[in-house]
Amino acid sequence: MIRILTSRMPLAGDVRLGPGDDAALLADGTAITVDTLVEGIHWNHRLSPEDVGWKVLAVSVSDLAAMGARPTWALLALSLPEPLELGWVESFAVGFSAAARRWGVSLVGGDTTRSPGPRFASATLGGRAPARPLTRSGGRPGDDLWVTGPIGLAGAGWSWEAPGPAALAALRRPDPPLDLAADLVGLASAAMDLSDGLSLDLRRLCAASGVGADVQRAALPGHAELGPDPWEIQVAGGEDYQLLFSAPVVNRDAIALAAGHHRRVVARIGAFTTGDLRLDGEPWPRLGFEHFRRGDA
């Protein structure tokens, strides 16, 4: 769908990186992204209005983190049913403003419209990219493959019948590793955020870098709530908003050091190869947490 839209439209010289990565980059170093959450599709009764306010900003922060960029401003578009529930708006604002403070984002404007159907919340986020931003396309065969973690918790929070408190917190209040991501600039060779689950997102990262990958189940960073053998929810579950990235082997120690500094969990889950995608040597599973959620950028 995105391809239909963009194929007709040439990019001007002031655009450095257009559709196809986590965020777009302009020639002046601005990074921009947009994400929409739709009631009934991206959130249900497990999320309060405050959670939705937090999350609509967090998912865009995650996109900028995946480029190694720092968010600065946001625009918010809300479509709400009539009659307007001011209590909902106020609760949403509590969560949104908490997220804005967390990541140093100024809400500079927005648009409110009436919806004849469900609620829609869409955030556009802008920020500053580094001189050599992280992209999806820089990975090479032989590079280590890393994720920040834990992964699988948010998927459990979304889909399990009785998820634990950590799983619900991961679903409701994603905390993308923005701080660590900035330190990965110069260390990582390719990066993207984990929004639709490792199964789909690793395919995308490998396609963009033109590589395959070997991944080890046992290396996936887990959590006590996920039980002893959680690989299925870890591979198929989305919404983690952790970082998936590759890096030359020589950067192992520097990455571990940066992660420790920011108290973030990182795990080396495998390596890029010249072959296909494999999980413990088997063909990569076709599990998906696809809720027609996101296009590119």
Place this chain on the structure above:
Amino acid sequence: MIRILTSRMPLAGDVRLGPGDDAALLADGTAITVDTLVEGIHWNHRLSPEDVGWKVLAVSVSDLAAMGARPTWALLALSLPEPLELGWVESFAVGFSAAARRWGVSLVGGDTTRSPGPRFASATLGGRAPARPLTRSGGRPGDDLWVTGPIGLAGAGWSWEAPGPAALAALRRPDPPLDLAADLVGLASAAMDLSDGLSLDLRRLCAASGVGADVQRAALPGHAELGPDPWEIQVAGGEDYQLLFSAPVVNRDAIALAAGHHRRVVARIGAFTTGDLRLDGEPWPRLGFEHFRRGDA
């Protein structure tokens, strides 16, 4: 609603103008705005998918024009029902890309989501503002009040039973006076775009500038399709995406010259005062084309 959201959130030093005007301004001279069109609220069977594609960009171009800014990039968020109608997307893309070429805009990214209800199209537009951008707040008593025109056509296209071709074209393919707006920088004292109709929008402009206004019906720029006495649709009808602006009397000739250069219709419809808003000396009518359409910025 916007006030609830923004009151909790302090603006950082890199924001020059936050919510409350047609677009936000960053300290680096970037102007940004977002607008959402919702099926059944902002468009109906009178608009084709191509029209919607054109219009979602045009209404944001209108916001930037109101600041005297030049658009450069856009992000597009689409929420569409399943199963996905690719024909709809392709038609939408034809209209959107025509508008992007018209105004020199690069589509740099976007987001596609599933909607369990109507279609939603939301465009974020960024551009360059001049050193002294047009705002809503610079008007002074004694300034002339101007509009570009015609006005009222789009309102007729929206609400009349059998509108003429010019009215339908104005509704379907708004053509904000971006070219003229750039030349009004330094000439106009205050400006905004006409989206919700003169009745509501002039109230907003006067409130922002802290003035009143006297307006003459006979001076409102009309069109043959609107008949001999069209003031009601001209005052109450929205969706014109023309420019409403004030200017010192001394700039009359320069404004007429600039309008002629760009082949745009301008009309001097009255003046700012220290009193109330008045139409031909009577209290300003409370007619509204409010479809809970837009917040500020």
